[in-house]
Amino acid sequence: MIDFQPADPDFETRVRDSFDRQQVMRLLGARLGRVAPGLVEIELPFRPELTQQHHFFHAGITATIGDSAGGYAAFSLFPADSSVLTAEYKINLIAPADGDRLIATGRVIKPGRTLTVCTFEVSAEKDGRAKPCAIGQQTVMRLDGRPDTPVA
Amino acid sequence: MIDFQPADPDFETRVRDSFDRQQVMRLLGARLGRVAPGLVEIELPFRPELTQQHHFFHAGITATIGDSAGGYAAFSLFPADSSVLTAEYKINLIAPADGDRLIATGRVIKPGRTLTVCTFEVSAEKDGRAKPCAIGQQTVMRLDGRPDTPVA
Amino acid sequence: MIDFQPADPDFETRVRDSFDRQQVMRLLGARLGRVAPGLVEIELPFRPELTQQHHFFHAGITATIGDSAGGYAAFSLFPADSSVLTAEYKINLIAPADGDRLIATGRVIKPGRTLTVCTFEVSAEKDGRAKPCAIGQQTVMRLDGRPDTPVA
Amino acid sequence: MIDFQPADPDFETRVRDSFDRQQVMRLLGARLGRVAPGLVEIELPFRPELTQQHHFFHAGITATIGDSAGGYAAFSLFPADSSVLTAEYKINLIAPADGDRLIATGRVIKPGRTLTVCTFEVSAEKDGRAKPCAIGQQTVMRLDGRPDTPVA
Numbered sequence: 106m107i108d109f110q111p112a113d114p115d116f117e118t119r120v121r122d123s124f125d126r127q128q129v130m131r132l133l134g135a136r137l138g139r140v141a142p143g144l145v146e147i148e149l150p151f152r153p154e155l156t157q158q159h160h161f162f163h164a165g166i167t168a169t170i171g172d173s174a175g176g177y178a179a180f181s182l183f184p185a186d187s188s189v190l191t192a193e194y195k196i197n198l199i200a201p202a203d204g205d206r207l208i209a210t211g212r213v214i215k216p217g218r219t220l221t222v223c224t225f226e227v228s229a230e231k232d233g234r235a236k237p238c239a240i241g242q243q244t245v246m247r248l249d250g251r252p253d254t255p256v257a
Numbered sequence: 258m259i260d261f262q263p264a265d266p267d268f269e270t271r272v273r274d275s276f277d278r279q280q281v282m283r284l285l286g287a288r289l290g291r292v293a294p295g296l297v298e299i300e301l302p303f304r305p306e307l308t309q310q311h312h313f314f315h316a317g318i319t320a321t322i323g324d325s326a327g328g329y330a331a332f333s334l335f336p337a338d339s340s341v342l343t344a345e346y347k348i349n350l351i352a353p354a355d356g357d358r359l360i361a362t363g364r365v366i367k368p369g370r371t372l373t374v375c376t377f378e379v380s381a382e383k384d385g386r387a388k389p390c391a392i393g394q395q396t397v398m399r400l401d402g403r404p405d406t407p408v409a
Numbered sequence: 410m411i412d413f414q415p416a417d418p419d420f421e422t423r424v425r426d427s428f429d430r431q432q433v434m435r436l437l438g439a440r441l442g443r444v445a446p447g448l449v450e451i452e453l454p455f456r457p458e459l460t461q462q463h464h465f466f467h468a469g470i471t472a473t474i475g476d477s478a479g480g481y482a483a484f485s486l487f488p489a490d491s492s493v494l495t496a497e498y499k500i501n502l503i504a505p506a507d508g509d510r511l512i513a514t515g516r517v518i519k520p521g522r523t524l525t526v527c528t529f530e531v532s533a534e535k536d537g538r539a540k541p542c543a544i545g546q547q548t549v550m551r552l553d554g555r556p557d558t559p560v561a
Numbered sequence: 562m563i564d565f566q567p568a569d570p571d572f573e574t575r576v577r578d579s580f581d582r583q584q585v586m587r588l589l590g591a592r593l594g595r596v597a598p599g600l601v602e603i604e605l606p607f608r609p610e611l612t613q614q615h616h617f618f619h620a621g622i623t624a625t626i627g628d629s630a631g632g633y634a635a636f637s638l639f640p641a642d643s644s645v646l647t648a649e650y651k652i653n654l655i656a657p658a659d660g661d662r663l664i665a666t667g668r669v670i671k672p673g674r675t676l677t678v679c680t681f682e683v684s685a686e687k688d689g690r691a692k693p694c695a696i697g698q699q700t701v702m703r704l705d706g707r708p709d710t711p712v713a
Contacts, residue, residue, distance in 0.1 A: 123310050126309075126310040127308070127309050127310050127315065128305055128306050128307070128308050128309075129306065129307055129308060129309065129315040129317065129318060131306070132284070132306040132307070153280055154280050154281065154283070154284040155280070155281050155284070156279070156280050156281060157278075157279050157280075157281065158275050158278040158279050158405055159340075163279065163281040163321065164321075164324060164343050165281065165317065165318075165320060165321025165322070165324055165325065166281060166317075166321070168317060168320050168321070168324070169315065169316075169317025169318070169320070169321065170317070172316060172317055172320070173317065188311075190350070191316050191350055192349065192350065192496075192524060192548060193347065193348060193349040193350065193497065193526075193548055194347070194348060195345065195346070195347035195348075195499055195651040195698055196345060196346060196347075197344065197345040197670075197671075197678045197698060197700060198342070198343055198344060198345065199670065199671040199678050200671070214653075214655065214693075214696060215653075215655040215656070215693070219523060219550075220496060220550070222497075222653045222655050222696070224696070237670075237671070240670060240678070240680070240698065241698075242651055242653060242696065242697075242698045244496060244497055244548060244653060246523075246524070253310055254310075344648075344676060344700060345649065345678075345700055347499040347546055347651055349518075349519075349526045349546060349548060351518065351519040351526050352519070366501075366503065366541075366544060367501075367503040367504070367541070371675060371702075372648060372702070374501045374503050374544070374649075376544070389518075389519070392518060392526070392528070392546065393546075394499060394501060394544065394545075394546045396501060396648060396649055396700060398675075398676070427614050430613075430614040431612070431613050431614055431619065432609055432610050432611070432612050432613075433610065433611055433612060433613065433619040433621065433622060435610070436588070436610040436611070457584055458584050458585065458587070458588040459584070459585055459588070460583070460584050460585060461582075461583050461584075461585065462579050462582040462583055462709055463644075467583065467585040467625065468625075468628060468647050469585065469621065469622075469624060469625025469626070469628055469629065470585060470621075470625070472621060472624050472625070472628070473619065473620075473621025473622070473624070473625065474621070476620060476621055476624070477621065492615075494654070495620050495654055496653065496654065497651065497652060497653040497654065498651070498652060499649065499650070499651035499652075500649060500650060500651075501648065501649040502646070502647055502648060502649065557614055558614075
């Protein structure tokens with residue numbers, strides 16, 4: 106993995122604050138894990154409310170935390186006064202998301218002034234063993250001069 | 258649009274029953290709209306709990322109902338004893354999901370014995386006007402001999 | 410389809426000139442068809458050199474003209490002094506590309522200052538009947554102040 | 562990377578024979594590099610005929626060898642009497658394909674009885690240094706009982 110230099114030394118606080126403002130993460134019960142330059146982890150404990158008809162995590166939930174992990178991985182490298190927007194992503198669901206917990210890891214592959222390309226992987230942890238259940242590839246956009254904070 | 262012939266005359270009941278078993282749809286507050294052969298609509302009223310940091314619907318939520326609409330569009334054409342699995346999808350978020358309600362429409366483009374290819378579109382309705390906020394393209398898998406019902 | 414207003418009245422000449430500079434289109438034997446604001450067609454007659462091991466058009470060739478049709482559809486709406494770059498695309502190969510001719514149609518779905526989102530469809534024509542063999546979804550980037558002409 | 566066990570001990574011969582039957586690879590001038598269980602490399606020397614309007618490798622060419630590298634990586638794990646079909650892929654073009662040579666590496670991420678998920682990376686080599694220019698994610702289908710050989 107490439108060693109990225111964040112533009113903003115306070116990147117971790119900025120990522121954690123933004124994550125805390127996403128109400129949907131609270132609804133799902135997702136938590137931020139590791140936040141490093143160009144790498145972010147999101148964890149999501151199992152709850153019956155997050156399941157599809159076979160009682161696995163719903164694919165949409167898997168995708169939601171995968172996309173967010175990638176978006177925040179990109180955001181960790183952005184300057185302080187910018188915000189982040191997912192332009193697009195693609196996800197392959199490679200195994201049932203069957204576990205006590207999902208862990209999504211987003212990684213920057215190619216940072217850019219306008220577009221940043223990321224990949225993400227989501228694993229399902231069951232009885233202490235993690236097994237990949239989804240992989241994704243994503244394009245994230247940087248919006249300069251628009252800090253990621255609520256409008257007063 | 259192509260005129261599809263469903264393999265199961267009770268396709269609508271089968272789609273509605275399966276949707277009702279998805280607990281995550283209840284958590285989000287999503288409802289099934291139109292169910293036709295090869296076309297399914299899902300509606301989702303706005304709730305603050307579904308938002309990202311700018312108070313629009315979170316991209317993951319948009320994707321969740323888009324993916325589900327496509328999956329159920331495929332499922333509507335399947336035989337009675339089969340179930341459905343999203344193999345992969347790709348989504349472009351083309352405008353902020355800013356509205357009182359999201360409407361996702363999934364459409365079968367190419368049905369197949371094993372793989373069905375669908376597209377989906379999600380629109381955000383605001384003050385009675387709908388504006389597309391996401392488009393997607395999806396591969397859905399049919400699992401034969403595995404009815405979409407809970408294991409006893 | 411939306412009625413797009415091209416920023417450059419000479420868009421058709423600009424698209425055709427750029428296409429003519431793509432040596433790979435000559436190698437394949439591809440030709441520009443219709444060029445309208447936000448819609449471009451590319452045609453490719455069958456040649457054994459374009460085939461995979463089963464003597465259908467190779468998926469890479471199908472994708473090449475699909476991607477180009479989408480890129481030029483976007484380019485048709487750009488200002489005169491800009492150039493075009495595919496950021497990413499996704500393609501589903503929905504039937505064998507079996508025919509005397511391929512026809513790719515690219516369409517702009519959402520134009521934007523930086524990013525334009527397109528879809529494309531490729532059909533294989535056999536004995537006068539066209540059958541879709543691929544669909545795609547694409548993100549195209551506009552580079553301003555960099556005309557699409559060779560460096561002197 | 563996972564250590565894959567090929568179903569067919571003669572996988573390398575089978576991959577090389579199939580590649581040789583793809584006429585389009587000859588037209589482009591592509592050559593097979595490394596062939597290992599679940600990993601295949603394809604190399605493509607620069608030729609002006611393979612370029613877009615800025616004299617870099619055309620994105621379609623980059624995608625063609627990326628897709629083929631992934632497809633053959635999957636095919637290397639298949640039984641002897643099966644053939645391979647790309648169902649879909651997604652590619653991000655992360656840098657101009659500017660170089661004397663392209664090298665595409667396809668890798669199996671998740672093998673399956675019906676569907677195999679792969680990733681691929683394409684690098685452009687210039688003055689002896691390789692730089693990634695594209696990454697992709699792909700779904701490949703296995704067709705059993707249909708050997709990858711020409712119909713007599």
